[in-house]
Amino acid sequence: MKLRRPYKIFRTVALVLVVLALIAPLVWMVAASLKTNVDIYDTDKAFVFSPTMDNYSNVLQQANYIQFIGNSLWVALAATVLSLLLGVPAAYSMSRFNMKKSALVVLMARVIPGVSLLVPWYYVFSNLQMVGGFTVLILSHMFVSLPLIVYIMMGYFDGLPTELEEAALVDGLTHIGAFRRITLPLSVPGIATAGILSFIFSWNNFMFALVLSGADTKTLPVAIFDFVGYASIDWGGLMAAATVVTLPIMLIALFVQKYVVSGLTAGATKG
Amino acid sequence: MSAVTTPVKRSPEARPASPETSAWSRWANAHRKWLFAAPAMLFVAVLIIFPVAWTGYLSLTDAEGSVRAESSFIGFQNYLDVLGDTDRFWPAVWRTALFTGVVLFFEVVLGMAIALLLWRPFRGEKWVRVAILLPLVATPVAVGMMWRLIFDPNIGMANQVLGWVGIDPQPWLSGQNSALPTTMFIDIWQWTPMVVLILLAGLTSLSDEPQEAALIDGASTWQRFRHVTLPLLMPTVIVAILLRGIDALKTFDILYATKGRGGGSFHEVETLNVYAYGLSFDYNDYGVSSTVLIIFFLIIIGVMWALTYRKKGLDR
Numbered sequence: 341m342k343l344r345r346p347y348k349i350f351r352t353v354a355l356v357l358v359v360l361a362l363i364a365p366l367v368w369m370v371a372a373s374l375k376t377n378v379d380i381y382d383t384d385k386a387f388v389f390s391p392t393m394d395n396y397s398n399v400l401q402q403a404n405y406i407q408f409i410g411n412s413l414w415v416a417l418a419a420t421v422l423s424l425l426l427g428v429p430a431a432y433s434m435s436r437f438n439m440k441k442s443a444l445v446v447l448m449a450r451v452i453p454g455v456s457l458l459v460p461w462y463y464v465f466s467n468l469q470m471v472g473g474f475t476v477l478i479l480s481h482m483f484v485s486l487p488l489i490v491y492i493m494m495g496y497f498d499g500l501p502t503e504l505e506e507a508a509l510v511d512g513l514t515h516i517g518a519f520r521r522i523t524l525p526l527s528v529p530g531i532a533t534a535g536i537l538s539f540i541f542s543w544n545n546f547m548f549a550l551v552l553s554g555a556d557t558k559t560l561p562v563a564i565f566d567f568v569g570y571a572s573i574d575w576g577g578l579m580a581a582a583t584v585v586t587l588p589i590m591l592i593a594l595f596v597q598k599y600v601v602s603g604l605t606a607g608a609t610k611g
Numbered sequence: 612m613s614a615v616t617t618p619v620k621r622s623p624e625a626r627p628a629s630p631e632t633s634a635w636s637r638w639a640n641a642h643r644k645w646l647f648a649a650p651a652m653l654f655v656a657v658l659i660i661f662p663v664a665w666t667g668y669l670s671l672t673d674a675e676g677s678v679r680a681e682s683s684f685i686g687f688q689n690y691l692d693v694l695g696d697t698d699r700f701w702p703a704v705w706r707t708a709l710f711t712g713v714v715l716f717f718e719v720v721l722g723m724a725i726a727l728l729l730w731r732p733f734r735g736e737k738w739v740r741v742a743i744l745l746p747l748v749a750t751p752v753a754v755g756m757m758w759r760l761i762f763d764p765n766i767g768m769a770n771q772v773l774g775w776v777g778i779d780p781q782p783w784l785s786g787q788n789s790a791l792p793t794t795m796f797i798d799i800w801q802w803t804p805m806v807v808l809i810l811l812a813g814l815t816s817l818s819d820e821p822q823e824a825a826l827i828d829g830a831s832t833w834q835r836f837r838h839v840t841l842p843l844l845m846p847t848v849i850v851a852i853l854l855r856g857i858d859a860l861k862t863f864d865i866l867y868a869t870k871g872r873g874g875g876s877f878h879e880v881e882t883l884n885v886y887a888y889g890l891s892f893d894y895n896d897y898g899v900s901s902t903v904l905i906i907f908f909l910i911i912i913g914v915m916w917a918l919t920y921r922k923k924g925l926d927r
Contacts, residue, residue, distance in 0.1 A: 343731055351728050355799070358725055358740040362636050362804065366745060368768055369757040381766050430651035437644045451915060452663070453861045453888045456904040459669070459897055460662035483658055486651060515640045544750045546864045551892055561752040561864075568756075568871075575760055582753035593748040594741060600748065604805065605812035608850050 368587075373579035380575045395580035403577070405584060407556075409561040412585075415474065415549075415559055416542040418508055419481035420535050423489050426482075428531060431493030432519060438504075443494060449487040454547050457483070462551060472554025480548040485538035492537065492606045496530030497523075529599070535601035543589050560585040663908070667893040670899035676895055691904035699878065700903065703886040704910075706874075707790060710882055711859040714798045716856055719848065721799070722806025727836070729807070730814050751801065755868025758797045759784060784869050790879040797865050802858070806851045814840075818848030853918050859909055863888065883907045 343351075372380055374391040382478065399405045434443045462471065470476045500523065508518040524531075546561040553562055564585060567578035593600045670689055674682035693700050723922030729739060746754070761768045762783035770780040783793045821843065825835045834917055841848075866880050873889045881889070885908060890900030 348733075354728055355733075355739055358728070359739055361800070362742045362746055364798070365757055365761060366749070368761060369753075372760055378678060382762075383766065383771060386768070386771065426651040426654055429647035430649075433644050433647035439644075439648060442648055442652055445652050445659075448659060449655050451857055451911060452659060453887070453904065453907055454863075454883055454892060455884060455900075456908055457658065457662040458667050459891050459901065459904075461658070462666040462892075463665075479658070482654070486655060490651060495877065505905045514636060515637075515643050519643075534724065540748050544748075544752075546750075546867070547750050547888070550867075561750055564752055564756060564868075575766075578756055579760060582750075582756045585750045586753045589748050590745055593744055597740065598720065600744060601808055604747065605808050608809040608847055609816040 350454040357583055358476045361588040369579050369586075370583055372575060373583045375576060377574065381393055389454070396584070398581045399584055403563070403566060403581070404580065405560075405563065408511065408558055409584070411474075411553075411557055412543055412559040412561075415477050415481055415557075416539050418478045419475075419542045420486050420538045421536055422533055423482045423485040424531065427486050427489035427534070428493055428524075428527070429519075432489045432497050432523065434490070435494045435497035443490065443607050446487050446490045447484055450491070458548070458551050465552065471552055471558060476552050476556055477549060477559070480552055481542040481545055484545055484548070485542050488538050488541060489534040492534040492603055493527070493530055495607050496527060497535075500526060532596070533603040536599050540589055540593065540600070549604065666901045666904050666908075669897050670905050672898050672899075674897035682898065685898075688732045689898050693899060693902045693906065699881070699886060702878070703881050703883050706792055706880065707860060707882040707884070710791065710798075710857060710862065711796060713795050714802070714859050715796075715852060715856055717799045718803045718806045719852060722851065723801070724808035725807045725811075725850075726814055727840075729811055743807055746801045747804045747808075749801065751864035752868045755797065755865045756802050757799075758793075759869050762793055787877050787879050789873055790870060794866055794869055794880050797869065798859065798862060801865070802855060806855060809843065809851040809854070810847060813844050817843050849918065853915075856914065856918065857911070860884075860914070868884075883910075 371389075373395050374393070375385070375389050376392055376394065379385045379389045426453060430446065434440065434446075446476045448594045461476070465476045504522050504526070505518045508522045509515070515519065543559075545559075546560065549559040549562045560581075564578065564581045567581055669682075670683055671686060673685050675690075687828075725743075729736070759764075764770060764780060764782050764785055767783070769783060773780065782789055785792050786793075817840070821839050822835060825839045830838070861884050862882065863884050866874060866882065866885050867888075870880045872893050874885045876895040878886075883903065884907070887900050887903045890896045890903060
């Protein structure tokens with residue numbers, strides 16, 4: 341379709357505004373993280389200031405953020421890997437045997453408000469002396485990633501032709517053998533999409549970790565609140581902490597853009 | 612591209628290693644349907660069914676204080692109390708509905724506009740896509756904190772920008788009436804890109820022919836959108852509304868990060884989710900919080916059902 345010239349100009353202006361609106365706040369966050377608290381309070385130094393790394397060294401050294409980064413990484417990775425192990429075969433089966441009702445059981449987890457599960461979980465896991473440990477955190481984060489993975493992978497398997505598997509069966513492979521040697525290798529892009537998205541959502545998850553983590557197992561989104569005091573806020577530290585949480589996940593998303601987008605829009609066009 | 616297919620010659624050595632034919636392997640292959648699906652389903656079911664049942668039970672008791680404390684059965688008293696509570700419960704319901712309705716409206720309208728802008732190829736497309744992805748993957752709690760600084764009444768950038776155009780400083784998050792709209796704004800900033808991506812995926816999968824036919828018939832841009840693009844895109848719009856709606860109803864991170872416990876000192880941003888969280892983990896009022904949760908749960912199921920019902924109607 342041909343586009344008319346006035347529209348093209350209008351579009352360029354509109355898109356520049358959209359990009360600015362989306363990017364400017366993030367730039368502002370990073371800028372504030374490079375200012376001293378004195379400079380943050382000085383509106384004359386909104387744009388011109390001498391950057392300092394003090395907030396970052398404070399966040400990383402004194403606020404124990406290295407440990408929290410490790411916690412977040414460990415919880416998100418473990419939840420993602422375990423959810424893939426459970427979710428990929430389940431999605432395969434649900435796709436091939438058209439198990440709509442069974443899939444609904446798993447996808448229910450997307451719909452239910454997390455708080456309604458937290459009270460009973462908290463009760464059971466505190467009786468088992470597990471609250472504050474990694475196991476319960478990973479289990480709760482799997483609850484976020486598993487439905488996501490099943491949802492994405494079901495769509496992926498739906499689009500994968502069955503002929504190759506059938507050929508493998510003719511060649512003497514068992515059903516499970518065909519899944520393992522033919523379907524799985526073909527699904528690597530889908531698994532990557534599901535895994536990356538599951539990692540992002542697990543990394544960003546806040547409510548489960550807020551209740552179920554302990555002082556040593558705190559994840560980054562919970563640790564941010566250390567910079568919000570009752571009386572005052574250490575804005576420089578807070579913005580540095582926010583940047584430390586957000587930046588890694590953004591970099592990952594930028595490098596594997598294609599996968600993130602296809603994961604976020606999975607199932608959208610089929611209606 | 613050559614259309615010639617060469618017959619594949621199979622030598623005996625090229626065949627895969629003989630399939631394991633142990634009893635276990637035969638059983639596993641015959642039952643692979645459930646062998647594959649059951650672990651994931653069990654995991655989710657155990658983590659859902661028991662908690663929901665237990666929440667239902669707790670809602671009929673006066674459980675309070677510690678999760679392990681003694682409690683006694685009081686029937687539907689909590690439900691009567693909660694449904695008669697015009698102080699916290701009904702305002703929270705109202706705020707949840709308002710929050711969800713307003714953010715959904717703006718996210719869908721803005722999302723549609725931006726998706727249409729991005730529809731046809733242009734230079735620098737890649738950079739716009741990067742910009743759209745950034746808010747989406749940013750940690751919601753960090754996003755809340757970021758806007759908290761920008762909306763700070765004294766040092767925030769928002770009031771400075773207003774000052775340039777001669778508008779008086781606004782209280783934003785700290786105002787009793789402006790806090791909820793401000794959190795809505797933050798949610799719209801973070802999640803409109805999600806709607807853009809979904810609608811863009813829908814738009815690119817549409818074929819050009821109906822558009823061109825309408826163009827030849829002399830339809831204006833608006834007519835083409837209203838009568839050709841929009842109807843074809845409607846199933847995708849419903850998917851976007853469904854996905855965003857569920858999450859908007861459950862919004863927690865942004866509200867907690869910007870206003871803290873109880874949705875601020877006057878509960879100005881206390882939605883059902885924030886209210887239930889506070890009852891459970893700030894006040895340990897488990898009986899009442901379970902009641903609120905069961906009601907919330909029923910609302911969500913109801914909304915879901917209504918939306919999928921509407922979607923089925925459209926598919927036909």
